[in-house]
Amino acid sequence: MRGSPRIKCVCAQRLCRALCVGALIVGVSGCAGTMRRPKECTLGTGVITQPIAPHQAGAGELPARLAGMEKPNSWMEPPVSTMLEPFFLNGMRRSNGICVLLAARKAGTTSDFGLVDAGWYALQLKPPLEWIAEDVMLATEGMDAFARGAALAHAIDQMLFAAADVVCAQVQQLRHEHPELQNAPILIVGESLGALMTVGLLATGKVHFDAAVIVAGGGSCLDVVENSLLGFGIIPREMLKNPAFHAGYAATCRLDPLYAAPILRGCPIVLINATSDMVVPVSAQERLRVALGSPCTFLYEGGHLTLFRERNETFVPVLKEIGEMAIARVAAENAARAVLEESSPAESSIGSD
Numbered sequence: 001m002r003g004s005p006r007i008k009c010v011c012a013q014r015l016c017r018a019l020c021v022g023a024l025i026v027g028v029s030g031c032a033g034t035m036r037r038p039k040e041c042t043l044g045t046g047v048i049t050q051p052i053a054p055h056q057a058g059a060g061e062l063p064a065r066l067a068g069m070e071k072p073n074s075w076m077e078p079p080v081s082t083m084l085e086p087f088f089l090n091g092m093r094r095s096n097g098i099c100v101l102l103a104a105r106k107a108g109t110t111s112d113f114g115l116v117d118a119g120w121y122a123l124q125l126k127p128p129l130e131w132i133a134e135d136v137m138l139a140t141e142g143m144d145a146f147a148r149g150a151a152l153a154h155a156i157d158q159m160l161f162a163a164a165d166v167v168c169a170q171v172q173q174l175r176h177e178h179p180e181l182q183n184a185p186i187l188i189v190g191e192s193l194g195a196l197m198t199v200g201l202l203a204t205g206k207v208h209f210d211a212a213v214i215v216a217g218g219g220s221c222l223d224v225v226e227n228s229l230l231g232f233g234i235i236p237r238e239m240l241k242n243p244a245f246h247a248g249y250a251a252t253c254r255l256d257p258l259y260a261a262p263i264l265r266g267c268p269i270v271l272i273n274a275t276s277d278m279v280v281p282v283s284a285q286e287r288l289r290v291a292l293g294s295p296c297t298f299l300y301e302g303g304h305l306t307l308f309r310e311r312n313e314t315f316v317p318v319l320k321e322i323g324e325m326a327i328a329r330v331a332a333e334n335a336a337r338a339v340l341e342e343s344s345p346a347e348s349s350i351g352s353d
Contacts, residue, residue, distance in 0.1 A: 033302025035314055041296040043211055043325055046266025051205020052254045054161050055154060096120050096327055097185035097210075098174060100167055102194025102201070104308060111189065114316035118323060120187065121178070123170055127163045127197055132156070133234050145239060149248025152235075153256070156221070160197060160255045164206040185210035185330040187323050192216050192280060192308070196224060199288070200255030203263045211326035215272045215315055216304055218284030219258030219291060222249055229278040261291035270322050271297040272315045279304035
């Protein structure tokens with residue numbers, strides 16, 4: 001199978017995309033802009049009351065095919081900055097909490113160095129969204145457009161439910177190894193491609209979070225892929241233009257950001273959008289903002305790639321700020337819980353007298 005026409009075709013598509021991305025960087029980047037703050041930024045206090053449940057039935061032979069892919073546990077790892085941090089700082093940093101990063105598509109654009117420097121233990125989650133989408137398209141060749149859309153939706157949902165289980169297991173293990181993180185806050189950060197998966201991940205209700213920041217995220221996934229300047233090649237153009245394909249996807253998908261967003265209204269979520277974004281279209285970012293109930297939103301006056309290229313000046317300070325807000329809230333909750341626990345024995349003894 002290694003030399004099969006299908007595999008050669010996929011490799012050629014990926015190479016073409018990589019070359020085109022490099023060629024378009026200058027045009028998409030633009031000049032560095034400024035970050036516009038909202039008049040007031042507060043974290044929501046809502047919780048997920050009706051999490052989205054997994055599919056009960058499979059989608060033909062697709063689940064078995066995906067089961068042969070790399071194991072979900074390999075999707076999460078400490079980023080380089082976390083692994084280097086003990087060497088550079090000799091273990092002298094604060095343990096403010098755990099940050100789960102869903103990385104951007106382009107290597108090197110994650111914000112782990114800045115967050116680790118601010119005292120967060122960072123874990124990087126890399127669900128293979130693009131690879132799964134391409135694999136599904138190959139596996140479903142010959143099926144009608146509606147069935148192919150439904151198969152893609154099922155695969156994305158399956159991947160995100162598996163990713164949520166991985167996050168929970170990794171956080172539990174980390175807290176076991178580092179008791180000081182037991183009651184520490186959890187910050188979720190989704191960047192670009194990672195932001196497309198963050199909403200669905202949270203909507204499962206499995207992953208506890210004290211704050212989440214979505215950087216240049218949009219919905220739905222098909223809308224972003226179809227209209228992104230760099231989104232071609234993942235899904236065949238004829239499928240993206242086929243209403244039946246969209247109908248099959250919409251009828252099946254539960255964790256697409258646009259469909260899952262209403263579950264998260266009122267939750268502690270902050271958005272960072274770019275006003276001249278051509279990678280994750282501005283219209284898609286706005287649709288997600290509305291679907292989430294218009295949470296606190298920072299607006300970067302510039303394009304997608306400059307937002308990430310200049311991240312230490314653009315949105316990393318915002319991440320640190322939101323992280324501090326989460327730390328303060330959790331510290332207050334822990335203090336209130338401690339007072340309640342201290343007063344409970346005294347009340348019990350009075351009642352026994």
